[in-house]
Amino acid sequence: xxxxxxxxxxxxxxxxxxxxxxxxxxxxxxxxxxxxxxxxxxxxxxxxxxxxxxxxxxxxxxxxxxxxxxxxxxxxxxxxxxxxxxxxxxxxxxxxxxxxxxxxxxxxxxxxxxxxxxxxxxxxxxxxxxxxxxxxxxxxxxxxxxxxxxxxxxxxxxxxxxxxxxxxxxxxxxxxxxxxxxxxxxxxxxxxxxxxxxxxxxxxxxxxxxxxxxxxxxxxxxxxxxxxxxxxxxxxxxxxxxxxxxxxxxxxxxxxxxxxxxxxxxxxxxxxxxxxxxxxxxxxxxxxxxxxxxxxxxxxxxxxxxxxxxxxxxxxxxxxxxxxxxxxxxxxxxxxxxxxxxxxxxxxxxxxxxxxxxxxxxxxxxxxxxxxxxxxxxxxxxxxxxxxxxxxxxxxxxxxxxxxxxxxxxxxxxxxxxxxxxxxxxxxxxxxxxxxxxxxxxxxxxxxxxxxxxxxxxxxxxxxxxxxxxxxxxxxxxxxxxxxxxxxxxxxxxxxxxxxxxxxxxxxxxxxxxxxxxxxxxxxxxxxxxxxxxxxxxxxxxxxxxxxxxxxxxxxxxxxxxxxxxxxxxxxxxxxxxxxxxxxxxxxxxxxxxxxxxxxxxxxxxxxxxxxxxxxxxxxxxxxxxxxxxx
DNA sequence: GAGTTTGAAACT
DNA sequence: CAGTTTCAAACTC
Numbered sequence: 001x002x003x004x005x006x007x008x009x010x011x012x013x014x015x016x017x018x019x020x021x022x023x024x025x026x027x028x029x030x031x032x033x034x035x036x037x038x039x040x041x042x043x044x045x046x047x048x049x050x051x052x053x054x055x056x057x058x059x060x061x062x063x064x065x066x067x068x069x070x071x072x073x074x075x076x077x078x079x080x081x082x083x084x085x086x087x088x089x090x091x092x093x094x095x096x097x098x099x100x101x102x103x104x105x106x107x108x109x110x111x112x113x114x115x116x117x118x119x120x121x122x123x124x125x126x127x128x129x130x131x132x133x134x135x136x137x138x139x140x141x142x143x144x145x146x147x148x149x150x151x152x153x154x155x156x157x158x159x160x161x162x163x164x165x166x167x168x169x170x171x172x173x174x175x176x177x178x179x180x181x182x183x184x185x186x187x188x189x190x191x192x193x194x195x196x197x198x199x200x201x202x203x204x205x206x207x208x209x210x211x212x213x214x215x216x217x218x219x220x221x222x223x224x225x226x227x228x229x230x231x232x233x234x235x236x237x238x239x240x241x242x243x244x245x246x247x248x249x250x251x252x253x254x255x256x257x258x259x260x261x262x263x264x265x266x267x268x269x270x271x272x273x274x275x276x277x278x279x280x281x282x283x284x285x286x287x288x289x290x291x292x293x294x295x296x297x298x299x300x301x302x303x304x305x306x307x308x309x310x311x312x313x314x315x316x317x318x319x320x321x322x323x324x325x326x327x328x329x330x331x332x333x334x335x336x337x338x339x340x341x342x343x344x345x346x347x348x349x350x351x352x353x354x355x356x357x358x359x360x361x362x363x364x365x366x367x368x369x370x371x372x373x374x375x376x377x378x379x380x381x382x383x384x385x386x387x388x389x390x391x392x393x394x395x396x397x398x399x400x401x402x403x404x405x406x407x408x409x410x411x412x413x414x415x416x417x418x419x420x421x422x423x424x425x426x427x428x429x430x431x432x433x434x435x436x437x438x439x440x441x442x443x444x445x446x447x448x449x450x451x452x453x454x455x456x457x458x459x460x461x462x463x464x465x466x467x468x469x470x471x472x473x474x475x476x477x478x479x480x481x482x483x484x485x486x487x488x489x490x491x492x493x494x495x496x497x498x499x500x501x502x503x504x505x506x507x508x509x510x511x512x513x514x515x516x517x518x519x520x521x522x523x524x525x526x527x528x529x530x531x532x533x534x535x536x537x538x539x540x541x542x543x544x545x546x547x548x549x550x551x552x553x554x555x556x557x558x559x560x561x562x563x564x565x566x567x568x569x570x571x572x573x574x575x576x577x578x579x580x581x582x583x584x585x586x587x588x589x590x591x592x593x594x595x596x597x598x599x600x601x602x603x604x605x606x607x608x609x610x611x612x613x614x615x616x617x618x619x620x621x622x623x624x625x626x627x628x629x630x631x
Numbered sequence: 632g633a634g635t636t637t638g639a640a641a642c643t
Numbered sequence: 644c645a646g647t648t649t650c651a652a653a654c655t656c
Contacts, residue, residue, distance in 0.1 A: 302651065311640060312650050390638065399653055400637045 300326040308333035309344045311355065319345075319356050359386045360406045388413030396421035 308331045311317040322333045348355040394400040409424015419426040
């Protein structure tokens, strides 16, 4: 890999090639020059305005140390593959005047360690970072885009000494942290909790127990509405472009608190020397100061040539400003060059709307784990790399691989070679997909079998009713009061038999007749049901009393079977049952909740295919079902 | 810490 | 759109 290129190649505007860019560049230069001309400005401005500055704290500190003596901002250029827009900057907004250590300031900037985000089931009420991503996906995938609005009045000022700092990941127009970038980049210990709701802004409240002072607070301007946003589906399907404006952090600041160029100038000029020391210290010195990550796992960039205005720069790619702790050189990814940053970003997004979209998106399959026991059975990973990796030599087992780095498996979009990604190999993904597909087909078949089974059962039952409509009292009534171990055993064995019938789709009298052989109590059951002589005895029933008894028993079983099928019809899938349990308590769902409380396992088992794995004791549940569901 | 490797991003 | 170059992070020594 050569380093033949030089910065000027990446920054053609510095050569004044593009008039427009030159103009922009000149404007920037003017700004910088202006900054340089205000050395005599009063310096008292800094502390007060710093306290209200709606920018990254690190930047604020930096501003106090900034001379502004930088080169003109680089040319904004890019050209990338086009994709759908996913515009979602989020912002870090600072705490009023808190004294934050240098480390804390660095942390307040952001963490880029998305690879360490741990998955956590949302069922426990908290969300890990990956879960937050999942949450985002689930939010949009569930027609209710549960976007919440932040109200500045509701934004609690997190104590700088608090163990659980709060970051409001607000998605406003303009430059800022992309929500998913935050999700991806927060280190272990950070978690995105519930959406925050208010009237004027939107965001997710992200707490970080491991990063005190990670982010101070969000302050939105009531009434400006600029923080209105929508969270994208992790699959990138739902994103609000309408929210794409060019409001900035500064614009979010309440009147009188806005950071003006004038302020910045005064601010920066006051600390010219310090900034000079910071921004122009030798790379070696910077490298000495920081490693690629700080103690808490927050990454920092080390860009030398891109001025942090290309996606090579992790900070820029993540939609955040570089921090003091970055080791970059000639960095323009700083709030004072906001316009440049915005222009660059917009240009990139115009070419590739997903340029700043999260690289890792949620992958939704049919088989979400619905409880701890199920976790992992069908969901090897919930994340995917947006475009897939292209690894040739790392075999996807090193952080060169973005999939591996993000703790997600490779999949069929990856062009990797010799993939050995421990989170899921590309080949395995195909197998997984096949399994999922097969299972879906299987379920469809089972559903068809159930329908057929039910139809057959109904026909048989109707047939039986021809013999005597009143022959069998309501089985539910009769059995619900007699759910003893004796009956349980009968039902268990019967169900096992019926299970076989269901699977083979070969329900027939001949098979059902074998029930009696399987269950010694089978005839007893029939006996208990058969107290009424047949009004129209058929030749069959006339044949012998034993055969009559058996037929009666069969009819009883068929009726029971029918009830079971009806019960199963209430639950198209175990997941629906589970979801229902947690959702709206309609009357029907209340019943389901009851059912799930009675014995979810048995219901679940019995849902996919009638009476599959009818566990011992669940027949009692059947009695409950029949009774409570009134079917 | 210097040098190398790697693959994404950028460029042609 | 494919091939090449540039880039910075990851990795190795």
